[in-house]
Amino acid sequence: MSEASQERRMDERTLVLRAQDGDVDAFEVLIDRHQSALLRLASATLRNRADAEDVVQETLLTAWRRLHLLQDPDAFRSWLLQICARRSTDVVRRSARRGTDPLAPEDFPEQPGVGGSVGAVGSGSGGANAGGHGDPFDAVVVDAQMRTLRQLLDGLEASQRECWVLREIDGLGYAEIASALDLPESTVRGRLARARAHIIARMEEWR
Amino acid sequence: MQTPHEPEENAQGAPIEHELPVEHELPVETAEQSAAYDSLIRSAHQEWAALEKSGDPSVSVSSGALAALKRSVRAEVRRGAQISVPPTRRGPMSVSELTLHTVLRRAVDTVPDARSLRARVEYAEEGAASHGGWSGERGMPRAVTLRISVQLGSPGARDLVRLAEDVRGAAAAALHRDLGIDPDRIDVHIEDLHDQ
Structure with a gap:
C-alpha cells in the first residue's frame, strides 16, 4: 500500500502531527477532509461562490504556512474554521471599503458547473430571498434538499x-x-x- | 437616560449591537419548538454528510481549485535549515531538515505496527565547518526523539519494549545508510494507539 493511500485511513491527530513533520501527503488528506466545511462557512458569510472558494484556498494555504505554530494538534479543525471566519470577514470589509456591495447579486456571474444550480434556486425559492441569486449558500445547499433550511435562514x-x-x-x-x-x-x-x-x-x- | 427600548448608538452614530438579547426581546420557546428545531439541525447534518460522502460537487470546492491549492502547498514546503552531515569521499554535503525528517518518518513506518507521528532533532552547536569545510546552518544531528503511534491489538502493541527497539534500530540504520549520520541518542515515545 502506498504512503498516500495509508494516510487516507489515518486519524486527524496523526495527520496533523505528520503534516507538521513535513509530510505533504498528510496535509493533502486534511485538505480533502476539511474543504467542504470551510466552503460551508465561507458561503454563510459571502454571497459569491468564487469568493468563498478563494477564501477556502487562502485558509488552507495559510494553515500550511503556519502549521508549525499550532501547539495542539487536536485543535486543528477549530483553528482552520477560525482562519476561514476571519478571512471571510476581511473580504466583506474590503468590499465595503471599496464601496462595492459584496452582497449585490448582479455582481456575481454564474459559475461554471454552479450557475445552473444557482439559477434553479433563484427561480425555485419562490422569491423568498430577493438576493438569493448568486448566493453560494444557496448554491451549496441547492442539491441538498435542504431548501427548507435555506429559507429558514433567509x-x-x-x-x-x-x-x-x-x-x-x-x-x-x-x-x-x-x-x-x-x-x-x-x-x-x-x-x-x-x-x-x-x-x-x-x-x-x-x- | 436611555431605555432598553430605544436604539442605542455609538460615537459614530452606528447602532450598537446588544450583547445579549434583553429578556423580553425573544419569545419563550416551547418544548415542541425546541424538538422541531433540533430535528431540523439533525437532518441538516445527515444530509450534508451524505452529500459529502457521495462527492457531490455542490458541497465541495471545485476540483480545479483543489488541484491548484495542492500545487501551491507542494511549492511552499518548509525545507527548514540546512544540516551538516559527514562529507562524502568527493566533497562536503548538507541536507535540509525536511529531508532528515522524511528519512526518519519513512524508517519508522517500515516497522510493522508502528506509525510515525513527529520527530524532534537536537543538533550539535557547531556548524559543519569541522566536517569537511561545509558550513551548514546547523551542526550534526546529536539526538533524535521519535513520537510514534502503535496499532491497537497488534503483536507490536503486546511487546512495546521490543517495538521501540525495532523503531530505534530502523531509524538508526536509515540515518546511517542514507545520510551517514550516527546520532548519540534516539529516544522513542509511544504516544498513541491507533485502530488500523
Whole structure:
C-alpha cells in the first residue's frame, strides 16, 4: 500500500502531527477532509461562490504556512474554521471599503458547473430571498434538499449566519466562536439566540 | 437616560449591537419548538454528510481549485535549515531538515505496527565547518526523539519494549545508510494507539 493511500485511513491527530513533520501527503488528506466545511462557512458569510472558494484556498494555504505554530494538534479543525471566519470577514470589509456591495447579486456571474444550480434556486425559492441569486449558500445547499433550511435562514444577517453555522453545523463552542470572530462571548450568545428565535419563528409561520 | 427600548448608538452614530438579547426581546420557546428545531439541525447534518460522502460537487470546492491549492502547498514546503552531515569521499554535503525528517518518518513506518507521528532533532552547536569545510546552518544531528503511534491489538502493541527497539534500530540504520549520520541518542515515545 502506498504512503498516500495509508494516510487516507489515518486519524486527524496523526495527520496533523505528520503534516507538521513535513509530510505533504498528510496535509493533502486534511485538505480533502476539511474543504467542504470551510466552503460551508465561507458561503454563510459571502454571497459569491468564487469568493468563498478563494477564501477556502487562502485558509488552507495559510494553515500550511503556519502549521508549525499550532501547539495542539487536536485543535486543528477549530483553528482552520477560525482562519476561514476571519478571512471571510476581511473580504466583506474590503468590499465595503471599496464601496462595492459584496452582497449585490448582479455582481456575481454564474459559475461554471454552479450557475445552473444557482439559477434553479433563484427561480425555485419562490422569491423568498430577493438576493438569493448568486448566493453560494444557496448554491451549496441547492442539491441538498435542504431548501427548507435555506429559507429558514433567509433574513438572518451574515454575521448571525456565520455564528449559527459555526455553532449548529460545525459544533464549535461559544468561546471558540468568540475567538474565531474576535467577538465577546456574550455577543456570540446574543447572535445565536436571535438566529435560533428567527428560525423557530419561520418554522412556526410555515406550519 | 436611555431605555432598553430605544436604539442605542455609538460615537459614530452606528447602532450598537446588544450583547445579549434583553429578556423580553425573544419569545419563550416551547418544548415542541425546541424538538422541531433540533430535528431540523439533525437532518441538516445527515444530509450534508451524505452529500459529502457521495462527492457531490455542490458541497465541495471545485476540483480545479483543489488541484491548484495542492500545487501551491507542494511549492511552499518548509525545507527548514540546512544540516551538516559527514562529507562524502568527493566533497562536503548538507541536507535540509525536511529531508532528515522524511528519512526518519519513512524508517519508522517500515516497522510493522508502528506509525510515525513527529520527530524532534537536537543538533550539535557547531556548524559543519569541522566536517569537511561545509558550513551548514546547523551542526550534526546529536539526538533524535521519535513520537510514534502503535496499532491497537497488534503483536507490536503486546511487546512495546521490543517495538521501540525495532523503531530505534530502523531509524538508526536509515540515518546511517542514507545520510551517514550516527546520532548519540534516539529516544522513542509511544504516544498513541491507533485502530488500523
